[in-house]
Amino acid sequence: MKLGKKELIMLYTNLLRARRADERIVKALQEGKVVSFYHSGQGSEAVGVGACSFLRNDDYLYPHHRGHGLAYILPKGASMKAHMAEHFGRATGMAGGVAGFHGVDPEHGIFGGGGTIGSQFPVSAGWGLGAKKNNRGQVVLCCFGDGSSNRGTLHEAMNLAAVWKLPIVWICENNLYAQFMPIKDAYPREDIADLAHGYNMPGVVVDGQDVIAVHEAVSAAVERARNGAGPSLIECKTYRYRSHSEGSADIAHAEPRPAEEIEAWKKRDPIKLFQEHLLKEGILTTADVERIEKEVMAEVDEAEKFALESPRPDPSILPKLLYQE
Amino acid sequence: MRQIPYVMAINEAFAEEMARNDKIFIIGEDVQAGTFRATTGLVKRFGPDRVMDTPLSETVVAGAALGASMCGYHPVADFMFADFMWCAADEIFLKTAKWHFIHGGKVQVPIVLFGNIGGGARVGPEHSQCPESVVWHTPGLKLVVPSCAGDAKGLLKTALRDPNPVVYFYHKRLLGLPGDVPDGEYTIPFGVADVKKEGKDVTVIATSYMVQHALAVAKELEGKISVEVVDPRTLEPFDIDTIVKSVQKTGRVVIADEDTKRCGVTGEIAMQIMEKAFDSLDAPIQRVAAANLPIAGGYMEQYVLPGPKDILAAIEAVAKK
Ligand SMILES: Cc1ncc(C[n+]2csc(CCOP(=O)(O)OP(=O)(O)O)c2C)c(N)n1
Numbered sequence: 260m261k262l263g264k265k266e267l268i269m270l271y272t273n274l275l276r277a278r279r280a281d282e283r284i285v286k287a288l289q290e291g292k293v294v295s296f297y298h299s300g301q302g303s304e305a306v307g308v309g310a311c312s313f314l315r316n317d318d319y320l321y322p323h324h325r326g327h328g329l330a331y332i333l334p335k336g337a338s339m340k341a342h343m344a345e346h347f348g349r350a351t352g353m354a355g356g357v358a359g360f361h362g363v364d365p366e367h368g369i370f371g372g373g374g375t376i377g378s379q380f381p382v383s384a385g386w387g388l389g390a391k392k393n394n395r396g397q398v399v400l401c402c403f404g405d406g407s408s409n410r411g412t413l414h415e416a417m418n419l420a421a422v423w424k425l426p427i428v429w430i431c432e433n434n435l436y437a438q439f440m441p442i443k444d445a446y447p448r449e450d451i452a453d454l455a456h457g458y459n460m461p462g463v464v465v466d467g468q469d470v471i472a473v474h475e476a477v478s479a480a481v482e483r484a485r486n487g488a489g490p491s492l493i494e495c496k497t498y499r500y501r502s503h504s505e506g507s508a509d510i511a512h513a514e515p516r517p518a519e520e521i522e523a524w525k526k527r528d529p530i531k532l533f534q535e536h537l538l539k540e541g542i543l544t545t546a547d548v549e550r551i552e553k554e555v556m557a558e559v560d561e562a563e564k565f566a567l568e569s570p571r572p573d574p575s576i577l578p579k580l581l582y583q584e
Numbered sequence: 585m586r587q588i589p590y591v592m593a594i595n596e597a598f599a600e601e602m603a604r605n606d607k608i609f610i611i612g613e614d615v616q617a618g619t620f621r622a623t624t625g626l627v628k629r630f631g632p633d634r635v636m637d638t639p640l641s642e643t644v645v646a647g648a649a650l651g652a653s654m655c656g657y658h659p660v661a662d663f664m665f666a667d668f669m670w671c672a673a674d675e676i677f678l679k680t681a682k683w684h685f686i687h688g689g690k691v692q693v694p695i696v697l698f699g700n701i702g703g704g705a706r707v708g709p710e711h712s713q714c715p716e717s718v719v720w721h722t723p724g725l726k727l728v729v730p731s732c733a734g735d736a737k738g739l740l741k742t743a744l745r746d747p748n749p750v751v752y753f754y755h756k757r758l759l760g761l762p763g764d765v766p767d768g769e770y771t772i773p774f775g776v777a778d779v780k781k782e783g784k785d786v787t788v789i790a791t792s793y794m795v796q797h798a799l800a801v802a803k804e805l806e807g808k809i810s811v812e813v814v815d816p817r818t819l820e821p822f823d824i825d826t827i828v829k830s831v832q833k834t835g836r837v838v839i840a841d842e843d844t845k846r847c848g849v850t851g852e853i854a855m856q857i858m859e860k861a862f863d864s865l866d867a868p869i870q871r872v873a874a875a876n877l878p879i880a881g882g883y884m885e886q887y888v889l890p891g892p893k894d895i896l897a898a899i900e901a902v903a904k905k
C-alpha cells in the first residue's frame with residue numbers, strides 16, 4: 260500500500276505517542292506511581308508502529324513486551340489511558356488492574372500476553388488456526404525479541420504454522436540483547452530471519468529504525484497471509500536505549516554496554532529519522548511538528564490524569580475472575 | 585557473629601563450593617551478571633566456562649544440566665524466576681526427578697535446580713509463585729527453602745555436595761535481609777528442622793519468608809501468647825520429628841507457607857501431624873497460605889498472598905480454642 264500524506268502523519272503521530280507514553284511511565288515509576296515493573300521500549304518504536312498501524316481491527320496481535328506493548332497496541336487501537344491505568348494498578352486498566360502490566364483488549368484483537376518469554380509462539384499458532392477456521396481473511400501478528408527466538412517453542416509453532424499454512428506474520432524485534440545477553444553469544448548466525456528457510460517461508464531483514472521499511476515488509480507479509488499463502492518471518496534490526504528493565508543494570512554479560520554503541524543507535528532514532536524525512540519531503544512543516552507534539556503530550560497528560568483519578572479494583576472481584584459464570 | 589545479607593550468603597556458598605569442587609558449574613540466563621545477585625562476581629573468579637550465560641532457553645538449561653550431571657559434573661541450573669522452571673517441565677519432572685530410580689540406580693544426577701520464588705514485587709502470577717508443592721509432590725527431588733542468611737549458605741553447600749537433584753528456592757523478599765553467618769566452613773544437613781524461637785502455647789511451622797513474618801508476630805505477641813516458631817528448612821527430606829516434639833509441647837498448631845493453599849505445603853504438613861501427633865492436638869490446625877487464585881499483580885497481590893496479619897489471626901484463633 261502506497262502511503263498518502265494522512266497515513267504518513269498517522270505513522271509519525273503513532274511513533275510519538277509510543278515514545279511519550281513510554282517516557283511518562285518511566286517517570287511515573289520513578290515517582291512511585293507504577294505498581295509493577297517496566298521494560299521501556301524507547302528506541303524501537305518503528306517496529307511496532309510500522310507493523311501495526313494498518314491492520315484490520317479483527318486481526319490478532321501478540322505485542323512484543325518492550326514498552327509493555329505500547330508501540331504495537333496503540334496503533335492497533337488500544338487505549339493509552341487503559342495501558343497507563345493498568346500500570347498504575349487501577350480498575351480502569353486494560354486487565355482491570357489485576358495484572359499490573361499485561362495489555363489486553365480483545366475488541367482490538369489483543370488477547371493479552373504472558374510473563375514467560377517464548378510463550379507467544381504456540382498461542383499465536385492457535386490464533387492463526389482460529390483465523391484460518393474463521394475464513395474471514397484475518398491475520399495474526401506474533402511479535403517477539405531476539406532472545407525469545409532462542410526458545411524451543413518457536414520451532415514447534417513455526418513448523419505447525421508452515422505445514423498448515425496458517426495466516427501468521429512472525430515479527431522479530433532484534434535489539435541485539437536479551438536482558439544482559441548479546442545476541443551474538445546466543446545465536447550462531449547474523450540474521451534471525453534465516454530461520455524462515457527451515458520452515459519454507461519467506462524471511463526478510465529490515466531496518467527497524469525505518470518505519471516505512473517495516474511497514475512495507477509487514478504489509479507484503481500480511482497480504483500473503485490474507486491470501487492463504489501462509490506465514491512469513493520479518494526481522495527488524497533495532498535497539499533499546501534504556502536498560503532491560505527500569506532499575507536493572509545496563510550491561511552486556513557483566514560489563515557495561517558500550518557507550519559508543521548506544522550513541523551510534525541514538526543517531527538513528529526512528530522518530531528523528533522519520534521527522535527529517537517528512538520535513539524534507541514537505542509532508543510536515545515545523546509548525547505541524549510542534550502541533551503534533553502538543554497534541555500527543557495532551558493525550559499523555561490526559562492518560563496519566565485518568566489513571567491517577569481511577570479507583571483501585573475492588574478485591575472482592577478476584578474470586579469471581581477465576582471462572583466464567 | 586558476622587552479619588551478611590541472605591543473597592550474599594548464597595553467593596559465598598557458591599564461591600566456596602566451586603573452589604572446593606571443580607566439577608561444579610552454573611548455567612542459566614544472565615548468571616554472569618546475576619539477575620538477583622546470587623551469582624554476581626563468580627565469573628571473575630571462576631571464568632565463563634564455569635559461570636555460563638546461556639541463550640534464553642530454559643528447556644535446554646535443564647536438559648543440559650541433567651545431561652552433564654550424568655557425565656560426572658555437578659551443574660547448577662539457574663532458572664532466574666522459579667516460575668520459569670515450567671518451561672522445562674519435562675526435563676525437570678519427568679527426567680531429572682525420575683532417571684536415577686527408573687534406571688535401576690545405575691546413573692547419578694547431582695544437580696542444583698536454582699530459582700527465585702515469592703511475591704512482594706507485585707509483578708503478577710508468572711513471576712511471583714512459590715511452587716514448592718509441585719516440587720514436593722514429585723518423588724525424586726529434594727527441596728530446600730531457606731528463611732535466613734545462615735541457613736541459605738549452609739544448606740546450599742550441602743545441596744552442592746548431594747549426589748541427587750536438589751531444588752533450591754530462595755525468596756525475593758529475603759534477598760537483602762542480613763543474618764548471622766558463621767566465619768569459616770560449615771554445612772547444614774538436610775532434614776533437620778530448626779526451632780527459630782522457643783515458646784509454649786502455640787507452634788507456628790513456617791517456611792521461607794513466612795518464617796520472618798512468624799518471628800515478627802511472635803515478638804508482637806510476647807507476654808500474651810508464647811509462640812514457638814519451627815522452620816523445616818528442607819521439605820524433602822522433611823523433619824517431622826522436631827515438629828511432633830513441638831506439637832506435643834504446645835498442642836496448638838499454625839502452618840504458614842506462601843504457596844497456594846489447595847493441595848499445598850500446609851495441607852501436607854497438617855496431615856503428617858495428624859498421623860503422628862493427633863492425640864497431642866488441643867485445637868484444629870490452622871493453615872495460612874495463598875488464596876486458591878493466580879497471584880494477581882499490582883495492588884491486588886496483597887489480597888492473594890498471605891501476610892503477618894493472617895498469621896496473627898490464626899495464632900489467636902488456635903490459642904482461644
Ligand atoms: C521463559 C522466560 N525466561 C526468562 C525471562 C526473563 N526475561 C524477560 S525479558 C528477557 C529478555 C528477552 O529478550 P528479547 O526476546 O530479546 O526481548 P527484549 O527484552 O530484548 O526486547 C528475559 C530473559 C522470562 N520472562 N521468561
Ligand SMILES: [Mg+2]
Nearest residue numbers: 404405436437
Ligand atoms: Mg532483545
